[in-house]
Amino acid sequence: MNLLPLFFALPLAGAFLIPILSKIWRGFSDLIANSITTILLFLSFYSLNLFEEGEVIIYKMGGWPPPLGITMVYDHLSALIVISIAIVVFAASIFSIRYLEHFTGRVKFYTLFMLITAGMMGVAITGDIFNLFVFVEIASISSYALVAFGIEKEELEAAFKYMVMGEIASLFLLFAIALLYGRASTLNMADLANTLSVAGRDQLFWFVAAILLFSFAIKSALFPFHSWLPDAHPSAPAPVSAILSGIFVKVLGVYALIRLSFNVFGLTPQNSPIFFHILIFLGLVSVFFGGIIASRQRDYKRLLAYSTIAQIGFIMVGIGIGNFWAIAGGLFHILAHAITKSLLFLTSGAVVYATGKRDLEELAGLGKTMGITAWSYRLATLSLSGLPPLVGFFPKLFIIIGACQAKLYWLAILLAILSVFTLAYLLKIIRKVYFTTKEVSTPETPFSMRLSMLFLVILMILFGFGFQGLLNSLIIPATKVLLNGTGYGRAILGG
Amino acid sequence: MSLIVRKIASIIGGFIFLYGIYIVLHGHLTPGGGFAGGVIIAGSFVLFVLAYGTDESGEKKRFFIASIFESIGALFFIGIAFFGLFLGSLFFLNFLPQGLPLKLLSAGTIPLSNIAISIKVGAGLFSIFLALAATKYFLEE
Structure with a gap:
């Protein structure tokens, strides 16, 4: 497919066109950014028609054959991530048009916005482990700048903390890549998978796996490593919070971890139970503490940020259980949570735009005047806490089914109880912000x-009612890609 | 700065700039390349600013020009990649004739990419320098 590099090349080109063209007319920044995100949205859905289940699209950059040159690999797992990114980025860029009236530096915002999009898209479709690191850095560094975008004291502090934690994670990722390169003399992920599966597992293999787990645990903000997220995500402008919480942590943390651990390292719950038990443990702790701390927050966006930690925990528990339905649930939750959490953060942006306040004690009675915002929030709450017809119900159901199939009945019961927690802390915002009889004219x-x-x-309702089609065309093929393990390497190199 | 510093800077600044261009143009033959050469080119500009000083309007003008050149460099680079896509249906395809090894005009698009990178890196590092040496203009913005 000739269109594959467009996923990251279009936003990159946009990022550098915007500063030049907006010197001629300022409206170009809105125009270019929004048209590129629209093209990406259409392209991501169109790409599903180009290949069948079980097929892989391989794109050789510059015509160099796979072990030598950089390859781009597009399978259903990548497609799932690319579609999630495109949806969130599209909604966030439309939202930014009016939201940025409160800020100066619209041009810089859109440049960074395009760079973060390019970085995430690149992570999702690259087939080269060093290329993965480069795209992780492109996305991370733009996200540090976007968190500090308001240049107030708290925002700079949050960005600094985020940058230190994020760079520690990136450094360990680079360290792991260097060790892998020293061991296998290749950077191509498919070639690495083949080499590692032949070479067997010694201490270095497990050392690299442990470093990678640590690095991606920071990037995906699992509980003991989460301390940067509750500061960083609320500090950013609302559309950026939607991107960071909605999709960013999942692409850089969860996706990169599962791609490397399943497809490159060939880990399965059967051959490396400790690794998967750690994932379940970290996920469960995140769900528990994220939920508890979220219910005690007074700040609209900070509450949602803690909720993100809890929901990433659900995804990790699903991946950690490691059988078919649990992984399918985890992957489905990446998409469902991307839609729902970005919607929640956009409502917070709408409230901040209208009132200028984020403190739950000061906000009241917005349900009548801001009808659409209030109903979006209510529906997103119902979806995230798992009410059946909406999209958020199915992932949690699949994870619980997976837990039952793995004979982890205590885990299934615990997850069902903890997902009620989600409803509890999200209802707090409804009660404080939208559901009061006090008359406010906003x-x-x-x-x-x-x-x-x-x-x-609309997507939330559509994907909820049409979950069967989504499951067959996207989620189940993506799950099969993961469960194929190191067959990934053979599929690409054809050996 | 004193007269001695200014005089020395005016003599060697040009040579530093020229050496940077040499590193860029021989990027495909010798150690170095777009990034290293771009850093050296930026170094010559930094030397002039340090020796001769600057005022608010000069800084504003320099920053404006540097930011334009930075974007142009990046666009030039990604344009080369897109040309490969349009001419040979592969992103980053080396569509120019490759020539003989160890000649200055060889290696197809790689010298062009080096030039693009050097513009981007040189202008980018120079604007980072201006931002770090932040005077009034940046703080107010």
Whole structure:
């Protein structure tokens, strides 16, 4: 497919076109960014038609054959991630048009926005482990700058803390890549998979696996390593919070971890139970503490940030159980949570836009005047806490089914109880912000903001009712890619 | 800065700039390349700013020009990659004739990519220097 490099090349080109063209006319920044995200959205859904289940699209950069040159690999797992990124980025860029009126430096914002998109897209489709590191860094460094975008004291502090933690994670990732290169003399992920499966597992193999787990645990903010997230995500402008919480932590943390551990290292629950028990443990602790701390927050966006930690925990538990339905649930939750959590953060942006406040004690009675925002929030709450027709129900159901199949009945019961927790802390915002009889006259948010929220609400309902089609065309093939293990390497190199 | 510093800077600044260009153009033959050469080119600009000083308007103008060149360098680079896509249907395809090894005009698009990188890196590092040496103009913005 000739279109594969466009996923990261278009936003990269946009990132460098925006600063030049917006010197001629300032509106170019909105125009270019929004048209590129729209193209990406169409391209990501169109790409599903180009290959069948079990097939892999391999793109040789510059025509160099796989072990030598950089390859781009597009299978259903990548497609799932690319579609999630495209949806969130599309909604966030529409939302930004009016939201940025409160900020100066619209051009810089869109440049960084395009770079973070390019970085995430690159992580999702690359087939080269050093290329993965480069894209991780592109996305991370732009996210540090975007967190500090408001240049107030708290924002700079949060960005600094985030940068230190994020760079420690990146450093360990680079260290792991260097050790792998020293061991296997190759950087191509498919070639690495073949080499490692032949070479067997010695101490170095497990050392690298442990370093990678540590690095990606920081990037995906699992509980003991989460301390940067509750500061960083609320500090960013709302559309960026939607990207960071909605998809960023999952691409850089969860996706990179599962791609490397399943497809490159060939880990399965049967041959490396300790690794998967650690994932279950970290996930469960994140769900538990993320939920408890979220219910005690007073800040709209900070509550949602802690909720993200809890939901990433659900994904990790699903991956950690490691059988078919649990992994399918985990992958489905990546998409479902991307839609829902970005919608929740966009409603927080709408509230901040209208009132200028984030403190739950000061906000009241917005349910009447900001009808669409309030209903978006309510529906997203129901989806995230797992009410059946909406999209958030199915992932948790699949994870619980997976836990039952793995004979972990205590885990299934615990997860069911903990997902009620989700409803508890999200209802707190409804009660404080939207559901009061006090009359407040706040104007409804601008049309473009409502449009982006409605887009996500429609997707949430559509994917909920049409979950069967989504499951067959995307989630189950993606699960099979993971369960194929090191067959990934053979599929690409053809050996 | 004193007269001695200014005089020395004016003599060697040009040579540093020229050496940077040499490193860039021989990037495909010798150690170095776009990044290293770009850093040296930026170094010559930094030397001039340090020796002769700057004021608010000069800084503003320099920053404006540097930011334009930075974007142009990046666009040039990604344009070369896109040309490969359009001409040979592969992103980053080396579509130019490769020539003989160890000649200056060889290796197809790689010298062009080096030039693009050097523009990007040189302008980028120079604007980082201006931002770090932040005077009034940056703090107010």
